Amino acid sequence: MSGTPREIQLLKYKDDGSFDLDVVALQSVLNRDDVKDLPVVLFSVAGPFRTGKSFLLNYFLRYLHSPVFKGEKGDNAKPLGEDSEPLGGFTWRGGSERNTVGLLIWSEPIIKTLENGDKVAVLLMDTQGLFDSKTTMRDCSIIFALSTLLSSVQVYNLKENLQENHLQFLQLFTQYAKAADNGEELKSFQNLLFLIRDWSYYDTHPYGSKGGDSLVAKRFEVTKDLSTDMVELRAQITSSFQKISGFLLPHPGFNVLKPQFDGRLSDLEENFKTYLLELVTLLFSPSNLVPKKINGQTIRAKELSTHFNVFLELFKSNETPTISSMTKAISDISLQTAVNDARELYENTVNSKFGVDQLSAPTEAIRFSHTQAIEAAKALYNSKKKMGSADELVARLDNLVKELDEILPQTLLMNETKVRKLNSEAQKIYADEVKKVHGENLLCLHPTDLESVHNEAVQKTVEFFDSRRQKFADFEDQARVVLIENLKKKLTDLNHENEGNTRIFISEAVLTYSKAMETLLSKEYAVEDDEFLLKHQKFSKDATDDFVSKRNQPSDYEEDEFKQTLIKKISDKFILLEKINKQHNREAFKAAYSMYEDSMNELWSGNSCCYSKGDLKGIHKRKKDIALFYFHPHKSVNDDFQKQLLSGKIDSLYKDHVETNDLRNRRAERNALNEYQRRMDDLISPKPTWALIVPWIITLAKRRSYHEDCKYYAIRYFRNERCGSSKYDEDSYYDDLIWSINRSYDTNYAL
Ligand SMILES: Nc1nc2c(ncn2[C@@H]2O[C@H](COP(=O)(O)OP(=O)(O)OP(=O)(O)O)[C@@H](O)[C@H]2O)c(=O)[nH]1
Ligand SMILES: [Mg+2]
Known part of the structure; x- marks a missing residue:
């Protein structure tokens, strides 16, 4: 429940005036995470209308929120709140017309740690006043019955005195109590406090708990003048409640009648305030913070709505609930609670291991844990106190096991997704x-x-x-x-x-x-x-x-x-x-x-071209170098086998050229020598003029110069045949020619 604390209406009224339980509203209070598993201590105030019930509950609230209740006693602790603070909380007002309708619960349970360390959730419930002119007796009874059945402490709020008719009104519930006790002598209802407001006979019974208890004792005293019914009524009431007590409150003072009265503490009589404090101190003392039990089982907050609903439906469906219907309802609740607890145990076990937020697990482990959780749930179910026939107990358990078995495929499916x-x-x-x-x-x-x-x-x-x-x-x-x-x-x-x-x-x-x-x-x-x-x-x-x-x-x-x-x-x-x-x-x-x-x-x-040996060799060398270069430019002959081959092959071809050149030179030599001899012959051959001896002698004398001339022409002839350079210094062919010419002269022409 979030938001400002406030009263929550638990009954949903329909147009025809009938009502249902507003389960959602109730669960919004009870299913709070820090509350749902706590035992419930429910204080309900019920009684005739216009008797200051809501007003009183608001002082309960003040006390429950005070440092005193929390155990933080200090000098400034004000257990009933500030003097001038207007009284808020449950709606209350003055006048004669009824105010509270239905059943109201305070939205914020007060969590209290008991002396043994257990925590309980304290809840306050306000009820519609009894006996107003607008509400049927049946509806009044239902509201009062619910209040009594569900509360740990039922404050029966009465004005001025405890009368016989007030006791008779309780008779109905004593019958229910009999039904609910299951023959085990458990008193079905817990504490009943007769709270008498505006008590004025304080000299007979003093204000407060002492006088209250003595008044209750007096009213329950079995005296001769009581009829059998009255005796039985008292017996039934005392056997139904675990504790019955009384409290007498003085009148709060006449300020309460004033229209402008806003409930503040300072407007109340001192005496009233004194006993109001005694009342709340007593009521909320640790020994009175009794967790609600039904059929011997402590009721946790989250279970209260089930009981609420079952009782309400029961009262609505019967003019007057019979003992058997009551028994059936209580047994149903006990079975349902056992089933719920067992289911919850299973769900908590399985969810804590394989829930949405848990890691995935091996399938076999899930199956095994499921079987174990079912066994634990069965054990818990069997250990719970239950009402019902043996067949019914078994059938409920079988159903539960079936229901739990159906959860396994879902768990496995979710696991598969993970x-x-x-x-x-x-x-x-x-x-x-x-x-x-x-x-x-x-x-x-x-x-x-x-x-x-x-x-x-x-x-x-x-x-x-x-x-x-x-x-x-x-x-x-x-x-x-x-x-x-x-x-x-x-x-x-x-x-x-x-x-x-x-x-x-x-x-x-x-x-x-x-x-x-x-x-x-x-x-x-x-x-x-x-x-x-x-x-x-x-x-x-x-x-x-x-x-x-x-x-x-x-x-x-x-x-x-x-x-x-x-x-x-x-x-x-x-x-x-x-x-x-x-x-x-x-x-x-x-x-x-x-x-x-x-x-x-x-x-x-050229037809007759020839070269000196040196020239030819030079030409050969140049052309060979070029050829070798173009073959493998970056390799020297020494490093290149193929180049060596090429070089060898070129050299061998060169020999042919040397031969050709030799032949040509020899031919040129021969021709030049022939030229020389032809010219010499021509010069020295006998001429007609040679009849004269002198010219002949002269001719003879000139032979050497003829030789030189003809040699000159022969050499010129030879040179004409030559290609290449015009150097003849080291030219064997040239030398041979000169030698041949000179020899020819010596042999043939010289005298
Ligand atoms: N005489 C008297 N009046 C009181 C007492 N306490 C409160 N009142 C006044 O009684 C009037 C009704 O108070 P509520 O708390 O609304 O009474 P209620 O019992 O809840 O009334 P319904 O809801 O109509 O049943 C208010 O004016 C209160 O101031 C008391 O002890 N004695
Ligand atoms: Mg009221």
Whole structure:
């Protein structure tokens, strides 16, 4: 119950004037968490209308909220409140017209710890006054009966005196009491206090409890002048209540009649205030805070509404409740209470272990706990004091067990939902653990590392599962077993994913390698085979290193099937590329050789062209260098076997050219010598003029100069045949020519 404390109407009135219990309103007071399980001490004030009941209850409230009641005695403790404070609480007013209607309960139970440490919930109930002109006797009786049946202390509020008719009004309930006592001599009702207001015969019976008790004793005294009915009435009343007492209050003073009277303490007579304090002190003394019992069972707050309802329905359905109907009602309540307690025990046990807020648990453990909780509930039910036939007791228990058995599937279903949620959270933990390793990159690991990652993720996931799961040593956790099995299977998926990604990286590495190698092939000159191999080794290592570095955990394992696959693919690629390169080399070789060959052949384009040996050698050297350069520009002959081959082959071709040149030089020599001899012959051959001896002699004398001239022409002829440089210093062919000419002169022309 929240909000400002206030009175709560417990009866819902219908248009025809009849009424029901407002269960919701009552439960709003009784089912408060800190109250529902406490024994109830209910003080109810009932009696004729306009007798100051509500007014008195408000002073009860003041006392119950005072430091005195709470045990905090101090100098300023004012057990009845402030002097000038208007009296609030239950609605009260002056005048002659009835005020309170129905049954009212104070919304805020007062929790009090008793001397033995037990806590009780103290409740105050106000009732509609009896005997007003508007209410039927039956309704008055029902209200009074409910008040008496449900209260721990029934204050029977009477004005001026305790009269016979007041006792007779109690007779009805004494009959109920008989019905409810179940033959076990339990007094059905608890304390009855006859409270006489405006008592004026204080000289006969003094004010307060002493006079009250003596008045009650006097009224209950069995004297000769009492009729049999009156004697029986007294016997019934005394046998129905566990304690009967009395209290006499003086008149509060005539201020209470004034219209402006607001209930303040200062307007009340001192005497009244004195006895009012005595009354509340006595009434709420620890010994009088008696928990409500029905049929020997202490009633807890949450159970009170059941009793309320059953009694109300009973009174409404019968003109006058019979003993058997009363017995039946009380037995029903006792059975219902036992069933409720047993059900509650089961629910509390099961909820505390498997409720919405609890962790999921193995199914077998739930089944076992359910069976145990049912046994405990049955034991509690059997231990409870109950009324009813043996068959009825068994039937109620059977029904309860059936009802509790129906809870099991719901508990299991709820548990399943929790398990599903837990499983999906666990799967996420596994996925997150794996994700931690590769982040936003593709998963790519050495299979050994992958297995470690998987095992670690499984371990973390199972730890997570265990931390959110109830453990029962006696039961195997099937859900845990299934989870672990499913997690283990994930390694296969992980392997597939890893393999797929690894193959992508392998392809990339092969591509990088191929691009690097193909760049070599695309160059304008061929790459020497060894060089090509060296490059292959370098690029192959780069590609392999790069591939390993792409792994989420680059680690070096001797056994590495993926690395081996990569190396194999690169090797295969290399074999192809090497073939191409070799082909390039062959072509380059051919081209270089042809380049030399063609350019050397051009030397002989003139018909008679010839060279000095030195020139030819120089030309050969230049052309050979060019050819060799174009073959493998970056390799020296010494470092390049193929270049050595090319060089050898060129040198061998050069020999042919040396031969050709030799032949040509020899021919040029011969022709030049012929030229010399032709000219000499022509000069020295006999002429007609030689008839004259002198000219002939002269001719003879001139032979040397002829020789020199003809030699000059012969040399000029030879030089004309020559290509290349015009140096003849170290020219064996030239030297040979000079020698041949000189020899020819000496042999043929000199005298
Ligand atoms: N004579 C007298 N009047 C009192 C006493 N206590 C209170 N009153 C006055 O009685 C009047 C009625 O008080 P309520 O508390 O409303 O009386 P009630 O019994 O609840 O009346 P209903 O609800 O109509 O049954 C008020 O004017 C009170 O001041 C008392 O002890 N003696
Ligand atoms: Mg009233």
